[in-house]
Amino acid sequence: MFGYTFQWGQAVKWLPQMLEGAWVTMEIAILSMLIGIAVAILFTSFRQTKSRILNGIVTTWVEIARNTPALFQIYMAHFGIASFGIHFSPFVSLLIGITFNNVGYLTENFRGAMKAIPDTQTRAARSLGLSAPQAFAFVVMPQMLRIAFLPASNQMVWAILMTSLGVTVGMNSDLYGVTQDLNSVTFRTFELFAIAAVIFYVITKTIQIGARLLAARLFRY
Amino acid sequence: MFNTALTLSDLVFLAKGAGMTLLVTAISVSLGTILGIIFGIFRFQVGPVWAAPVTFLLDVFRSIPLLIQLVLANAFFGMVLKLNLTGLAVACGVLTLYTAAYCAEIVRGAVEAVPTTTRRAARSLGMTWLQDMTHIVLPLATRVALPSWIGLALGVMKDSALVYIVQVTELLKSTQILITRLQEPLLLLMLCGAFYFIISFPIARLGGYLERRLSND
Numbered sequence: 001m002f003g004y005t006f007q008w009g010q011a012v013k014w015l016p017q018m019l020e021g022a023w024v025t026m027e028i029a030i031l032s033m034l035i036g037i038a039v040a041i042l043f044t045s046f047r048q049t050k051s052r053i054l055n056g057i058v059t060t061w062v063e064i065a066r067n068t069p070a071l072f073q074i075y076m077a078h079f080g081i082a083s084f085g086i087h088f089s090p091f092v093s094l095l096i097g098i099t100f101n102n103v104g105y106l107t108e109n110f111r112g113a114m115k116a117i118p119d120t121q122t123r124a125a126r127s128l129g130l131s132a133p134q135a136f137a138f139v140v141m142p143q144m145l146r147i148a149f150l151p152a153s154n155q156m157v158w159a160i161l162m163t164s165l166g167v168t169v170g171m172n173s174d175l176y177g178v179t180q181d182l183n184s185v186t187f188r189t190f191e192l193f194a195i196a197a198v199i200f201y202v203i204t205k206t207i208q209i210g211a212r213l214l215a216a217r218l219f220r221y
Numbered sequence: 222m223f224n225t226a227l228t229l230s231d232l233v234f235l236a237k238g239a240g241m242t243l244l245v246t247a248i249s250v251s252l253g254t255i256l257g258i259i260f261g262i263f264r265f266q267v268g269p270v271w272a273a274p275v276t277f278l279l280d281v282f283r284s285i286p287l288l289i290q291l292v293l294a295n296a297f298f299g300m301v302l303k304l305n306l307t308g309l310a311v312a313c314g315v316l317t318l319y320t321a322a323y324c325a326e327i328v329r330g331a332v333e334a335v336p337t338t339t340r341r342a343a344r345s346l347g348m349t350w351l352q353d354m355t356h357i358v359l360p361l362a363t364r365v366a367l368p369s370w371i372g373l374a375l376g377v378m379k380d381s382a383l384v385y386i387v388q389v390t391e392l393l394k395s396t397q398i399l400i401t402r403l404q405e406p407l408l409l410l411m412l413c414g415a416f417y418f419i420i421s422f423p424i425a426r427l428g429g430y431l432e433r434r435l436s437n438d
Contacts, residue, residue, distance in 0.1 A: 004301045067375075067421035068414050069382035071393060076414070079406040157284075164286035165383070176288065189296040197285040197293060204284040 011191035014182050018192075021178030022199050028166070028174065029159040032095055036102030036159075037152065043103065044110040044144070045136055058107065065104020070162050073097045078169040090171035098162050105155050106148075113147035114140070146219055153211030157204045164200075175199060226403045238395030239416055245309070245391060246378040249316035253377070254370070256317065257324020262354075264325060265332045275325075282322035287383050290315050295387045312384035316377060323373050331366035332358055364435040371428035375421050392416060 043061070046054040065073065074097030078088065081096075088096065117140055125135035164176035171177045179196040183189050260279060264272040282290065294315045298304045335358050343353045385394035396413040400406045 004303070063422060064414075064418065067379075067425060068417045069379040069393065071382045072410070072414050072417065075393070075397070076410055079400060080410050083405075083407040161286040164288045167288075176286065190293065190301060193289055193293050193296065197289050200285045200289065201281060 006191060007188055008191055010186065011188050011195055014186075014192070015195065017182065018175060018178055018195060018199060021173060021175040022203065024173045025160060025163045025175040026203070028091070028095055028098065028163050029156060032098040032102050032159050033152075033156050035095075035099050036106050036155075039099075039103045040106035040110055041141065043107045044114065044141075045133075047107075047111065047114075048132075048136060061100075062104045062107050065101050066108065070097065070101050071165050071168060073100050074162075074165050074169055090166060090169045091173070093169050094163065094166035094171050094174075097165075098159055101162065102155055102159055105158070106152060109148045109151040109155070110144055112151075113144045116147050117143050149215055149219070150211060153207060153215075156207055156211075160200070160203055160207070225405060225408060227399075227405070227408070231399055231403070234399065235392070235395055235412065238390055238392040241389060241395075242378065242381055242391040242393075245312055245316060245381045245384055245389065246374070248313045249320050249381070250374045250377050252313070252317040253320025254324050256321035258328050260321060260325035261328025262332065264329050279322040279325055282319050287315070287319060287380055288386055290319065291383065291386050308384070308388040311387045312381075312389045316381060316384070319380070320373065320377050323376070324370065327366050327369045327373065328362070330369075331362035334365045335361045367435065368428045368432035371424060371431070375424055375428075378421065379417065 043058045046058050049055070074094060077096040077100065078090070078093035081088065081093075121139055121143075122135050125139040126132065130138065163174050166174050167177050167180055172181050175196055179192050183192050186192070260275060264275060269276070291312065295308075295311050298306045298311060339361070340353055340357060343357045344350075348356065381391060382393040384391055385397075390398070392413055396409050400409050403409065
């Protein structure tokens with residue numbers, strides 16, 4: 001019918017390599033999320049201060065991260081920084097690019113979550129004798145993380161999908177990179193990328209469902 | 222102090238790339254929105270069980286990387302069906318479905334946000350389903366959907382940077398071609414980033430303003 005013979009057997013043979021690639025993809029996504037959440041929390045605390053410099057840094061970062069393509073950010077991390085004489089490996093460039101993007105979106109998520117927490121809580125904490133950093137860390141932040149949990153899990157899915165952009169800076173050990181390399185050896189483009197697509201689908205679905213279950217389990221009152 | 226090998230014809234080349242980015246975005250967002258509205262209303266009307274195949278299909282577009290979608294579509298049309306589609310057609314096709322997948326979700330949420338009582342009142346006043354849809358649901362749902370839709374349109378513009386994989390020379394690809402030739406990555410990337418930012422930032426701000434303005438509380 002198609003005049004094209006699908007050769008799934010050949011492609012499935014490479015599954016172990018591709019699963020190894022999937023693991024690297026997971027590593028990058030998890031690392032970028034952990035760093036991203038840490039920086040985003042820091043930025044959210046910056047936003048609580050009235051300092052114009054700190055607020056300026058946060059706003060600039062967030063707006064650039066949200067208003068330019070992720071691919072551009074990864075290029076910038078690789079080729080842009082390289083023009084200052086600092087050369088990162090593709091892994092590091094990709095990690096920096098995705099983390100930069102994550103921080104932007106997560107800070108915005110956290111800002112939305114902060115709105116849901118009444119200001120009176122901070123004041124109550126302060127009048128109980130907690131210092132401003134203590135009130136943020138022990139009263140506001142736990143609630144903020146709870147509200148922002150599901151949006152953050154969406155960002156995790158985005159981080160997974162963004163790892164496929166690493167190939168543009170020469171990354172060849174993540175799922176997309178491995179698939180691309182195998183493709184240049186075997187020329188089974190459709191089969192290989194279809195398998196990669198299935199792996200990506202399974203990973204993202206697992207994260208989404210896992211996050212829902214975790215949220216239901218952790219955040220019941 | 223500041224000198225560059227960038228010439229006027231290079232800037233024209235960049236502008237062409239920017240034009241391509243805008244063209245791909247305009248086509249995909251307009252077609253994708255129409256499809257998204259159809260899918261969204263369909264999903265709302267027939268309920269979650271009957272819409273499950275559509276929901277699953279649209280979900281696939283949101284769960285695998287756009288890059289892989291583009292490569293797969295290109296391989297499918299080029300190698301399997303042996304059609305001679307241009308890269309632009311493949312790029313627009315994939316981005317349209319990608320937009321539709323997100324748009325359907327927005328539309329469904331927005332239609333669900335219209336109170337059932339309001340719609341029942343319209344129907345009991347003798348309005349047909351279509352009248353109810355156009356005169357009651359449309360104005361109310363648009364308020365809910367518009368800010369997210371603006372975000373989606375901007376997202377598609379940024380994601381259109383990936384269509385270079387099917388040989389469409391859009392802004393980021395033309396920047397990269399120039400980088401290879403001129404070896405001035407920082408300046409060129411800054412120019413490219415500034416273009417995206419100048420388009421995206423004001424519209425994103427407008428979206429934020431509309432969101433505050435149109436929300437009921």
